[in-house]
Structure formats: structure tokens, C-alpha cells
Amino acid sequence: MSATRSDNLLSLHNVDKEYHFRPVLHRISVGVERGRAYWLQAPNGSGKTTLLKVMAGLVKPTRGGVHWCGRPITRRDRAHFGVVLQAPWVYGDLTGMENLMLYAGLHGMSLSKRRETAREWLRKVELLHVADRRVREYSKGMMQRLSLARAMLHQPQILLLDEPFEGLDTGGIQLMAQLLDGARATGTSLVMTGHGATQTAFVDVRWTLRNGQLLELVA
Amino acid sequence: MIGSGWRVFGLLLINDIRLECRRPHLLATGLLFGALMMFITAIAVDGAGDLSDSMTAGLLWLNIFFTTAIGFLRQDRRDEEYGAATGIRFIPQDLSVIYYARWCSTLIFILCAVTVLTGMFFLLFNRAGPVRPLWFAASLGLGTLGLSGMGTFVSLLTAGSTLRDVLLPMLLFPVSLPLFLGVDRLTASALSGAPVPWSWAGVLIGYLLMVSVLPWLLYETLMEV
Numbered sequence: 001m002s003a004t005r006s007d008n009l010l011s012l013h014n015v016d017k018e019y020h021f022r023p024v025l026h027r028i029s030v031g032v033e034r035g036r037a038y039w040l041q042a043p044n045g046s047g048k049t050t051l052l053k054v055m056a057g058l059v060k061p062t063r064g065g066v067h068w069c070g071r072p073i074t075r076r077d078r079a080h081f082g083v084v085l086q087a088p089w090v091y092g093d094l095t096g097m098e099n100l101m102l103y104a105g106l107h108g109m110s111l112s113k114r115r116e117t118a119r120e121w122l123r124k125v126e127l128l129h130v131a132d133r134r135v136r137e138y139s140k141g142m143m144q145r146l147s148l149a150r151a152m153l154h155q156p157q158i159l160l161l162d163e164p165f166e167g168l169d170t171g172g173i174q175l176m177a178q179l180l181d182g183a184r185a186t187g188t189s190l191v192m193t194g195h196g197a198t199q200t201a202f203v204d205v206r207w208t209l210r211n212g213q214l215l216e217l218v219a
Numbered sequence: 220m221i222g223s224g225w226r227v228f229g230l231l232l233i234n235d236i237r238l239e240c241r242r243p244h245l246l247a248t249g250l251l252f253g254a255l256m257m258f259i260t261a262i263a264v265d266g267a268g269d270l271s272d273s274m275t276a277g278l279l280w281l282n283i284f285f286t287t288a289i290g291f292l293r294q295d296r297r298d299e300e301y302g303a304a305t306g307i308r309f310i311p312q313d314l315s316v317i318y319y320a321r322w323c324s325t326l327i328f329i330l331c332a333v334t335v336l337t338g339m340f341f342l343l344f345n346r347a348g349p350v351r352p353l354w355f356a357a358s359l360g361l362g363t364l365g366l367s368g369m370g371t372f373v374s375l376l377t378a379g380s381t382l383r384d385v386l387l388p389m390l391l392f393p394v395s396l397p398l399f400l401g402v403d404r405l406t407a408s409a410l411s412g413a414p415v416p417w418s419w420a421g422v423l424i425g426y427l428l429m430v431s432v433l434p435w436l437l438y439e440t441l442m443e444v
Contacts (some may be wrong), residue, residue: 058305075439079311087302089309091234093241106231108223135301143301150306203307 009034009080009189010055015064017036017050024050025061026212031209032158037180037190039198041217042209048193051209053158055191056083058194079107082151082188088143089150090137096127096146099135100153121149126175136157140167148176158189165194166202177202227312228320235324244297245290245328253286253336261343272413276406279340280362280399280411287329287366288388291374295327295383304378308442315438322371329367333359350412358409361423362402368430369395376441398426 008031017025024047032038032055039214042048043119053059054066068077083089090099100118109117122128125145130138138146144167151159159180165173181202192198198206206217260278270278298304303389307317337359341348349355370391377386392423401423404416 056309058309075313076311078309081309083309085302085305087305089306091238091297091300091303092301093238094234098237102230102234106227106307106312108226207303215318 007033008036010073011067011070012055012061013053013065013067015061015066017047017059018053018062019050019071023212025054025214027047027208028064028212028214030207030214032189032191034157035188036204037184037200037202038192038205038207039200039203040191040193040207040209040214041198042193043195043197046209048209049162049211051214052083052162052191052193056081056160058083059113079154080157081155082154084144084147084151084159084161084164086162088135090135090143090145090146093134095132095134096122096138097131099146100149104153109154117153121153124179125149140170141172143174144168145172148179151171152179152183156188158191159183161190161192163194164192224312224316227310227316228323230363231307231317231320232324235321236327238297239324239328242297244293245327246332248293248330248348248417249286249290249329250335252289252317253282253332254339255334256257256285257282257339257343264344272406272411273403273407275344275346276403278344279337279406280403281331282340283329284366284392284395284399285388286332287370288391290329290332291325291370291387292384295374295378295387298377299323307363311437314442315435318323318371318375318434318438321375322368326367327369329363329401330360332371333363349410351409354415355409358402358405361427362398365402365423365427366395368434369398372430372434375438389416397422401426 010032012028012030015025015028016023028051034121040048040051050059054061057066057075057078068080070075089100094102097118100121101114104114104117105111119128119131122131125148127142127145127149130142135143135146139141144164148161148164151161161180165175166175177200180190180192180200184202192203208215208217230429231410260282295304312329341347373394374387375389377383380386401419404419405423407413408415416437
């Protein structure tokens with residue numbers, strides 16, 4: 001769990017996070033290596049989402065630092081991140097296609113490339129048949145798959161996924177696992193969370209959070 | 220905001236307009252509330268026959284203020300519903316680009332609402348047209364520009380707060396006070412044909428400059444806190 005290895009994409013150094021003086025994360029030092037998959041299992045309220053938010057730079061740690069490729073993380077580094085949290089980060093009144101095209105545009109793609117990328121990702125997450133339907137009408141599982149497509153369309157170097165398999169049926173879980181494994185195979189690092197043991201075979205490292213401290217689980 | 224910043228600005232502006240056309244949160248709610256308020260005010264003062272120009276102008280701006288505040292609240296709810304606001308804030312860009320895009324789109328919608336409300340104002344308050352119509356239009360335009368700018372700034376800052384419904388109007392009013400004083404005097408002079416209060420015009424211009432530049436300097440820092 002070294003935070004100082006040179007091949008770490010992302011590293012946390014002695015990170016503490018408190019909410020209203022209540023400690024949630026305590027002296028966490030950890031590194032995320034390129035192309036590896038991490039699974040963080042812990043019960044509700046243990047700080048899983050907070051840890052992901054700290055990694056993504058969405059929440060500032062109370063103490064300690066977050067580094068990207070060995071230097072303090074900046075806003076520009078967000079281009080390398082794909083994030084899936086509980087909320088899907090989409091507009092309910094836009095269609096699946098329009099939502100993905102919007103994010104593709106925000107990541108600097110040209111109009112033709114945007115359309116092509118959005119269509120490609122809707123096909124990958126098996127939502128092409130509802131591409132022109134407003135997202136408000138999507139089921140929870142469909143929303144989860146759209147959220148994954150939104151996070152992956154710009155080919156991020158690291159994916160942070162908060163309970164990615166929650167609310168998915170067996171087919172959905174298989175599809176998501178297949179996409180994530182594919183991303184890992186091309187060098188994308190994955191950090192995923194869940195309540196229990198992972199349902200995916202490709203996880204390299206398992207963590208748990210106990211009293212705000214991150215511990216590595218040995219298989 | 221150079222290069223890709225302009226592209227992001229354009230994307231967000233078009234997105235806001237598209238969303239408002241699909242489900243008119245700001246326009247419909249704001250206008251409905253504004254029209255109702257205008258109607259009640261007109262009944263309460265029994266037309267504006269005995270009121271001074273300054274007071275009538277004040278009543279017009281009071282209606283515009285609350286119409287704007289209500290519209291902002293509805294717009295925020297739309298952005299927060301599926302977490303889109305966080306997704307947009309996660310872009311690897313200077314965050315002030317979000318402010319300028321939202322300001323621009325809001326200005327368009329509020330100008331539409333103000334046009335309708337002003338028409339209602341003359342009708343319900345039984346007033347003759349302004350003595351200086353161009354000056355009147357300019358004061359409405361500049362006032363709306365300032366109010367939408369400050370409203371956007373406060374609205375984006377309070378977006379994550381659970382007390383947003385209270386915080387937005389509570390914060391917006393005191394920070395808009397210099398703007399109100401300026402536009403009220405200018406609108407009153409345009410209505411009556413009195414000499415233009417240049418000192419208040421200066422206050423208004425200064426306020427607009429502040430609303431234009433300050434978010435560019437502060438927004439990123441404030442959002443990180």
C-alpha cells in the first residue's frame with residue numbers, strides 16, 4: 001500500500017478527513033498503480049464515498065495531500081479521471097445521447113467525434129435502443145450503465161466507481177464487469193467500492209476501511 | 220477563458236437554453252409568480268395614480284427581483300436532480316466559465332420575463348408610457364444584466380447548501396442593494412422625464428463591472444472552499 005512508488009498514478013499522503021470535527025478518514029497513505037484494479041469493501045457510513053471523493057479532488061482532505069503522477073493534483077488533472085458516484089451526473093430532461101454528447105464536448109471532442117463517441121458508448125452499455133429517450137424515463141440499472149458510459153467516454157486513466165454493481169441485474173453486472181475488465185486491460189486503473197466481497201474476478205488488491213483507516217485484505 | 224474555454228461556454232449556454240425549452244423552469248415559474256405578485260401589488264396600491272415615479276419604479280423592480288429569485292431556485296433544482304451540477308463542475312476547466320455561461324443564459328430568460336412583466340406593469344398600474352422610452356429600456360436592460368449576474372453568482376455559490384431556498388434571496392437582496400438604488404433612480408427618471416441622475420448611472424456601471432470581473436477572480440477559489 002505504498003504511497004510513494006514512482007509508478008503510482010494517484011497517491012494519498014497521510015490523508016485525514018473530518019466532517020464537523022468527526023473523523024471519517026484517518027492517516028491514509030495509499031497509491032493507485034497504473035492498470036490495476038482495487039476493491040474497497042466496507043459497511044455503510046465507513047467513509048468509502050468520502051475516500052473516492054478525496055481521490056477525485058471533489059472533497060479537500062482536512063490534512064494530508066493528494067498527488068497525481070508524483071506532484072500535487074490540480075484541476076487540469078480531472079481530465080484523467082472517470083467518476084461514477086451514487087448520482088449519475090446527468091440531466092433528466094436530456095436524452096441519453098444528448099447527455100453523452102454534452103460530456104464528450106466538455107472533454108474537448110469535435111461535434112462529429114462527439115456524436116460518434118456517444119453512439120459507440122451507448123452501444124457498448126446496451127442503451128442504443130433508448131438513445132433518444134429522456135434519461136428521466138430510464139430505470140436505475142439503465143441510469144447506472146449510462147453513468148459508466150459518461151465516465152469512460154473520454155478514456156480516463158483512472159476510474160473511481162462507488163458501488164458500481166448496485167441496482168444492476170445479473171446481465172447488467174456481467175456487462176459492467178466486462179467493460180471494466182476491458183478498461184483495465186488497456187491500462188486504466190480502477191478503484192471500486194462495495195458493501196461486501198467483490199463479484200469480479202479481475203480485482204488485484206482488496207481494501208477495507210476500519211475506524212477510518214485503510215487496510216489491505218489478504219486473500 | 221481562452222480557446223477551449225469558449226467552446227465549453229458555448230456548450231453550456233446551448234445546453235441551458237435546450238433544457239429551458241424542454242421544461243421552462245425559470246421562465247414559467249418566474250413569470251407565473253411575477254404576474255401574480257404584480258397583480259396583487261396593483262390591487263394593493265389601487266393603481267399607481269397617487270404614487271411617486273420613484274415608488275412605482277421601486278414596485279416594478281421588487282417584482283422583477285422576486286421573479287428572478289424564484290426562477291434561480293427552480294433552475295438549481297433541475298441541476299441538482301441527478302447530480303449534473305457536480306458533473307459539470309468536474310470539468311478540467313476554470314470554473315468561472317460555468318458562471319459566464321449560466322449568466323448569459325439566465326439573462327436571456329430573465330429579459331423575456333422582464334419584457335412581459337413590464338407590459339403588465341403599464342397595464343395594471345394604469346400608467347402612461349415612459350417620457351424617455353430609450354432610457355427606460357436601457358435601465359431595464361442594465362438592471363437585468365446586473366441582477367442576473369449577481370443572482371447567478373449567489374445561486375452557484377449556494378447550490379450545494381441545504382438552506383439554499385432561504386440563503387439565495389437572503390444573500391441576493393443585500394448584495395443587490397447598490398444595483399437596486401441605481402436602477403430605481405434611473406427608471407424613475409426615465410418614467411418622469413426628470414434629469415438623468417448620472418451619479419447613480421455611475422454606480423450601476425461600477426456594479427456591472429464588479430459583477431463581470433469579480434467571479435472570474437473569485438469563483439474558482441470560492442467553489443474550492
